[in-house]
Amino acid sequence: MSEPPELRVGPITRTDIVRFAGAGGDFNPLHHDDEYARAAGFDGVFAMGQMQAGMLSRLATDWLGLASIRAYRVRFSAMVRPGDELTLRGAEVGRRVDEATGRELVDCELEAVLQTGEVAVKAWVTARTSRAPDRTRARRPR
Amino acid sequence: MTLVGTLVDEFSFVVEEGKVLEFARAIKDPAARYVDAAAARAEGFDAIPAPLTFAVVAGHHRDARGAVEKLGLDITRVVVGEVAWEYERPIVMGDRLHGRRVVEDVRTREGGRGGTMTLVTLLTELRDADGAVALRQRETLIETARAAA
Numbered sequence: 001m002s003e004p005p006e007l008r009v010g011p012i013t014r015t016d017i018v019r020f021a022g023a024g025g026d027f028n029p030l031h032h033d034d035e036y037a038r039a040a041g042f043d044g045v046f047a048m049g050q051m052q053a054g055m056l057s058r059l060a061t062d063w064l065g066l067a068s069i070r071a072y073r074v075r076f077s078a079m080v081r082p083g084d085e086l087t088l089r090g091a092e093v094g095r096r097v098d099e100a101t102g103r104e105l106v107d108c109e110l111e112a113v114l115q116t117g118e119v120a121v122k123a124w125v126t127a128r129t130s131r132a133p134d135r136t137r138a139r140r141p142r
Numbered sequence: 143m144t145l146v147g148t149l150v151d152e153f154s155f156v157v158e159e160g161k162v163l164e165f166a167r168a169i170k171d172p173a174a175r176y177v178d179a180a181a182a183r184a185e186g187f188d189a190i191p192a193p194l195t196f197a198v199v200a201g202h203h204r205d206a207r208g209a210v211e212k213l214g215l216d217i218t219r220v221v222v223g224e225v226a227w228e229y230e231r232p233i234v235m236g237d238r239l240h241g242r243r244v245v246e247d248v249r250t251r252e253g254g255r256g257g258t259m260t261l262v263t264l265l266t267e268l269r270d271a272d273g274a275v276a277l278r279q280r281e282t283l284i285e286t287a288r289a290a291a
Contacts, residue, residue: 050225067186070229
């Protein structure tokens with residue numbers, strides 16, 4: 001499949017941001033304290049980029065399988081604020097062979113796009129085309 | 143100021159079932175692998191795995207503000223531009239991880255409106271209890287140019 005089905009997320013709420021703050025440990029007041037955010041020059045609170053990076057990663061793991069993913073990179077662009085909606089979409093951009101392992105890799109690009117059309121997060125994923133975890137990297141017994 | 147090789151911080155944490163569940167909910171990912179050990183095993187994992195960006199929970203165990211100050215950057219002008227993860231092996235519930243974060247690169251660039259931007263790349267290696275690298279995380283911090291007086 002060269003493209004996963006699009007996913008819609010939102011409207012994003014302050015509660016979503018607080019939930020991610022608690023899960024991820026980012027207690028920067030810019031994300032949950034409106035007064036603080038305005039004093040810092042923003043219109044109000046905005047989501048931490050890692051929240052939408054995580055939401056976008058779900059597109060990758062549903063599509064490619066968590067076990068096969070070798071790399072995930074995100075670039076933060078437009079801010080996500082309470083009330084915003086995100087459309088998550090992606091596409092395969094190429095395949096190649098990993099010289100180190102001889103295995104086929106697939107490279108994909110993903111985007112989380114706001115209802116305004118602005119890109120909130122752009123992401124790049126590299127995955128093995130085999131969906132099983134890589135057992136050549138054996139885990140030593142604990 | 144900021145020197146390549148500087149140790150920014152070190153931290154440890156255990157990948158816990160409740161935290162994996164909370165994180166999956168927070169990113170709105172209902173995948174069965176995060177809640178059901180049988181589903182995880184069906185995908186080939188030894189135990190419930192952590193979501194792809196789970197390493198960010200290190201935020202509970204590190205002082206972001208202190209790190210920025212240690213780098214000599216002005217926190218009021220610092221944003222995270224990019225974050226990249228490389229996965230050596232799946233991270234699963236029960237893993238005991240130790241992270242060291244170092245400055246990997248520092249460069250300056252002329253900002254669009256004059257002034258100098260500083261880009262700092264931080265590399266975190268998360269190692270398991272055997273000392274093997276499970277995951278690498280690279281963050282690019284951007285200290286934007288000082289606003290014109």
